[in-house]
Amino acid sequence: MPRNAFYAxxxxxxxxxxxxxxGVIEAARRHRKQVGKVYxxxxxxxxxxxxxxxxxxxxxxxxxxxxxxTPGGAFGSARYKLKGVEKGGHEYERLIEVFKAHDIGYFFxxxxxxxxxxxxxxxxxxxxxxxxPVAVHVPKTVDNxxxxxxxxPGFGSVAKYVATSMMEAVLDVESMAKTSTKVFxxxxxxxxxxxxxxxxxxxxxxxxxxxxxxxFPEVPWNEEASPARVEETVKQYGYCAIxxxxxxxxxxxxFLSESGLKDAFGHSQLGGVAPMLANLVQSRLKLxxxxxxxxxxxxxxxxxASKADLEQSYAVGKAAVELAVKGMNSVMPTIVRTSSRPYxxxxxxxxxxxxxxxxxxxxxxxxxxxxxxxxxxxxxxxxPLIAGEAFPPFExxxxxxVRLKNAPVKKKTGEWKP
Amino acid sequence: MPRNAFYAxxxxxxxxxxxxxxGVIEAARRHRKQVGKVYxxxxxxxxxxxxxxxxxxxxxxxxxxxxxxTPGGAFGSARYKLKGVEKGGHEYERLIEVFKAHDIGYFFxxxxxxxxxxxxxxxxxxxxxxxxPVAVHVPKTVDNxxxxxxxxPGFGSVAKYVATSMMEAVLDVESMAKTSTKVFxxxxxxxxxxxxxxxxxxxxxxxxxxxxxxxFPEVPWNEEASPARVEETVKQYGYCAIxxxxxxxxxxxxFLSESGLKDAFGHSQLGGVAPMLANLVQSRLKLxxxxxxxxxxxxxxxxxASKADLEQSYAVGKAAVELAVKGMNSVMPTIVRTSSRPYxxxxxxxxxxxxxxxxxxxxxxxxxxxxxxxxxxxxxxxxPLIAGEAFPPFExxxxxxVRLKNAPVKKKTGEWKP
Numbered sequence: 001m002p003r004n005a006f007y008a009x010x011x012x013x014x015x016x017x018x019x020x021x022x023g024v025i026e027a028a029r030r031h032r033k034q035v036g037k038v039y040x041x042x043x044x045x046x047x048x049x050x051x052x053x054x055x056x057x058x059x060x061x062x063x064x065x066x067x068x069x070t071p072g073g074a075f076g077s078a079r080y081k082l083k084g085v086e087k088g089g090h091e092y093e094r095l096i097e098v099f100k101a102h103d104i105g106y107f108f109x110x111x112x113x114x115x116x117x118x119x120x121x122x123x124x125x126x127x128x129x130x131x132x133p134v135a136v137h138v139p140k141t142v143d144n145x146x147x148x149x150x151x152x153p154g155f156g157s158v159a160k161y162v163a164t165s166m167m168e169a170v171l172d173v174e175s176m177a178k179t180s181t182k183v184f185x186x187x188x189x190x191x192x193x194x195x196x197x198x199x200x201x202x203x204x205x206x207x208x209x210x211x212x213x214x215x216f217p218e219v220p221w222n223e224e225a226s227p228a229r230v231e232e233t234v235k236q237y238g239y240c241a242i243x244x245x246x247x248x249x250x251x252x253x254x255f256l257s258e259s260g261l262k263d264a265f266g267h268s269q270l271g272g273v274a275p276m277l278a279n280l281v282q283s284r285l286k287l288x289x290x291x292x293x294x295x296x297x298x299x300x301x302x303x304x305a306s307k308a309d310l311e312q313s314y315a316v317g318k319a320a321v322e323l324a325v326k327g328m329n330s331v332m333p334t335i336v337r338t339s340s341r342p343y344x345x346x347x348x349x350x351x352x353x354x355x356x357x358x359x360x361x362x363x364x365x366x367x368x369x370x371x372x373x374x375x376x377x378x379x380x381x382x383x384p385l386i387a388g389e390a391f392p393p394f395e396x397x398x399x400x401x402v403r404l405k406n407a408p409v410k411k412k413t414g415e416w417k418p
Numbered sequence: 419m420p421r422n423a424f425y426a427x428x429x430x431x432x433x434x435x436x437x438x439x440x441g442v443i444e445a446a447r448r449h450r451k452q453v454g455k456v457y458x459x460x461x462x463x464x465x466x467x468x469x470x471x472x473x474x475x476x477x478x479x480x481x482x483x484x485x486x487x488t489p490g491g492a493f494g495s496a497r498y499k500l501k502g503v504e505k506g507g508h509e510y511e512r513l514i515e516v517f518k519a520h521d522i523g524y525f526f527x528x529x530x531x532x533x534x535x536x537x538x539x540x541x542x543x544x545x546x547x548x549x550x551p552v553a554v555h556v557p558k559t560v561d562n563x564x565x566x567x568x569x570x571p572g573f574g575s576v577a578k579y580v581a582t583s584m585m586e587a588v589l590d591v592e593s594m595a596k597t598s599t600k601v602f603x604x605x606x607x608x609x610x611x612x613x614x615x616x617x618x619x620x621x622x623x624x625x626x627x628x629x630x631x632x633x634f635p636e637v638p639w640n641e642e643a644s645p646a647r648v649e650e651t652v653k654q655y656g657y658c659a660i661x662x663x664x665x666x667x668x669x670x671x672x673f674l675s676e677s678g679l680k681d682a683f684g685h686s687q688l689g690g691v692a693p694m695l696a697n698l699v700q701s702r703l704k705l706x707x708x709x710x711x712x713x714x715x716x717x718x719x720x721x722x723a724s725k726a727d728l729e730q731s732y733a734v735g736k737a738a739v740e741l742a743v744k745g746m747n748s749v750m751p752t753i754v755r756t757s758s759r760p761y762x763x764x765x766x767x768x769x770x771x772x773x774x775x776x777x778x779x780x781x782x783x784x785x786x787x788x789x790x791x792x793x794x795x796x797x798x799x800x801x802p803l804i805a806g807e808a809f810p811p812f813e814x815x816x817x818x819x820v821r822l823k824n825a826p827v828k829k830k831t832g833e834w835k836p
Contacts, residue, residue: 009593012594013594015586043596044597046596046597071586071589071590072586072589072590072592073594076596077593078594078596078597079597080597160815163816164816164817165715167816167817168433168489168490168714168721168817168819169713169714169715171488171718172431172490172491172714172717172718174490175427175431175491175492175493175494176430176431176491176496176497178494178496179462179464179496179497184714186715202815202816203816272693274711275693290713290714291690291711291713292711292712292713292714292715293692293709293711295587295709296586296587296590296591296710297586297587297604297710297712300583300586301583302586303582303586304721304722383814386816387814387815389809389812391807391809394807396801396805397581397620397724397804397805398582398620398621398804399582
């Protein structure tokens with residue numbers, strides 16, 4: 001008898017996480033003998049706790065196909081860590097209760113490091129409770145910081161967006177530097193790992209062209225050397241374009257974005273390493289500056305998604321189902337690079353236990369000796385990840401993104417009180 | 419005998435100003451009997467003052483064609499106002515001196531309001547000096563604030579970029595609002611006119627979807643009503659997405675971005691209405707927020723340019739030459755809308771004297787009665803301007819943008835001392 005599947009999106013969404021959802025759902029539809037219904041959690045794992053399940057079977061094949069073109073989380077995602085007994089909660093137990101009620105035999109959890117951890121724990125606790133579903137982690141994170149896999153689905157599209165945006169902004173700044181802005185700063189995501197910052201560096205195609213300086217979270221901001229480098233760059237090239245990580249830190253490991261801006265009422269000013277740096281450029285170097293903070297725009301930019309990333313995102317979703325129906329538990333499909341030029345990859349498998357709680361930062365040899373740019377080795381790694389375009393369909397001048405019906409599944413358990 | 423032409427880019431560049439340059443240069447190449455060389459000013463009008471001219475004749479047809487696909491200012495632009503005698507300068511006279519030396523019979527100035535004014539003055543002063551070149555203003559401004567013309571080349575592409583970006587960010591925020599960000603703010607350009615802010619509103623395709631609130635420079639920020647509206651929206655829809663003009667002002671006409679943020683050293687914090695609003699949302703409403711500042715990304719985003727805008731930008735460049743060879747002096751080609759559905763337009767002609775120093779703000783009936791959104795009339799106006807895609811070619815995952823040779827023209831006058 002086929003058993004049902006539960007799929008949930010976890011953590012920050014991406015331009016292509018829905019492609020993984022499409023991969024899961026379409027593959028499940030091709031394995032009807034083993035997989036019955038695919039239920040999605042409304043607002044991620046929260047939907048499992050509150051038994052707020054979505055019946056993806058109510059969606060047409062065309063709607064599921066359109067998920068490949070649609071950014072954000074089609075069923076809702078959550079930033080939520082299940083509370084175990086040690087934290088006074090019984091949320092894992094509740095999860096199993098809901099799984100039992102709906103005959104869930106497969107658990108697909110689509111997220112980053114945190115969700116790998118949850119996935120692992122669910123599979124362990126379920127086993128002790130005598131209800132072991134097959135749990136498969138579907139990798140996703142724009143931070144690109146999961147181990148073992150060559151890259152993380154979601155990253156390639158952010159990388160393509162920030163590299164394209166930087167390239168375009170550089171052409172703008174360069175053409176006006178004579179009488180206008182001398183220093184331009186683009187702040188990008190990646191609080192602990194500099195992968196996205198590195199990707200802005202791909203926009204530099206010749207020495208002297210921007211971005212001239214990358215500020216990685218892995219390289220501490222130097223109060224003397226870093227501004228001096230900006231000044232020198234402006235002298236040499238007429239302008240300076242900077243890709244800066246939101247997680248830039250000083251030598252003491254303190255985030256620059258938390259360095260004490262206050263509003264007129266004395267309230268602490270919120271985040272933004274770019275305005276912080278811009279302020280410094282203006283007040284200390286007396287140079288005209290401009291800054292941009294890409295924020296959610298970068299991870300939602302489906303319109304400029306990487307084709308390679310889109311295909312990989314779909315592939316890990318599909319592979320998750322194929323692994324699950326083979327009975328492989330507590331695993332994660334990975335991307336294995338078999339060649340950089342030409343770029344070739346295949347799907348591999350990792351044990352979730354080896355993935356959870358390991359953070360992959362930029363290797364030192366991906367960053368130049370002076371700490372301000374990426375090495376050819378890093379370019380060689382990054383370039384294939386942004387290759388190829390996969391424009392969504394457009395209608396009336398705007399991308400045509402799908403919104404699903406998200407029909408609820410009838411509840412079978414009583415109301416849950418956390 | 420054919421006479422030479424001088425072309426310069428002025429003010430902030432756009433994703434499609436180079437398409438106007440291509441229009442001028444290609445049209446001039448088709449009118450060889452009247453137009454000799456096309457010289458471009460390196461760094462705009464500065465290039466004329468310093469006699470730093472670029473011979474566009476050295477560029478291949480393919481390179482000029484590729485200008486249509488390339489953002490920024492291919493010859494360099496300038497934020498520079500010519501100093502007349504009243505300001506102790508003789509810069510108009512110097513301009514004429516350089517024009518005479520290079521037999522410049524046509525002056526094409528590609529910019530916004532300021533450059534229309536300059537264009538007018540050049541043509542008047544030249545006349546009094548007995549050296550009247552034909553001066554044609556080629557319209558360009560992302561601010562969309564020139565009068566007479568239905569729209570300004572450059573605006574449609576920014577509009578498409580901000581509407582697409584907002585639509586994507588909304589899908590992101592909406593899918594995570596349950597456990598994460600409740601208020602998202604996208605800051606866009608347009609210091610005095612709310613056209614770009616209005617364009618973010620196109621992302622709302624159904625009531626209840628974001629963006630829920632637009633903050634126009636034309637509508638004063640209300641310290642009580644505006645935050646209350648944000649709070650209500652979050653209560654009703656679970657989140658609130660806001661498109662905010664960098665030029666948002668309070669009831670006293672003071673820019674919110676200048677409302678007194680200070681760093682740890684007491685220095686004034688620079689600009690950014692988004693972080694300012696975010697601070698307020700967090701401290702007053704106690705709601706989790708995120709904010710983005712698109713800055714130059716929006717006006718350089720050739721990768722998501724509007725096809726309509728691209729075609730119009732090219733058309734005004736081409737028309738400028740056609741007007742000039744007919745001897746029409748001190749004019750500007752305009753976009754005349756002949757129908758909205760289906761969208762039809764043609765090129766018209768305005769007198770530069772009627773364009774200079776007139777600012778076209780948003781009509782009141784384009785803004786809803788409560789001041790927080792756009793009306794159907796406004797949508798009807800805006801929608802055709804973002805219609806159609808015109809993706810640039812890509813290579814290795816990034817747009818393929820051209821960089822010209824920009825070969826200098828031999829100087830004929832002595833060194834100029836301002």
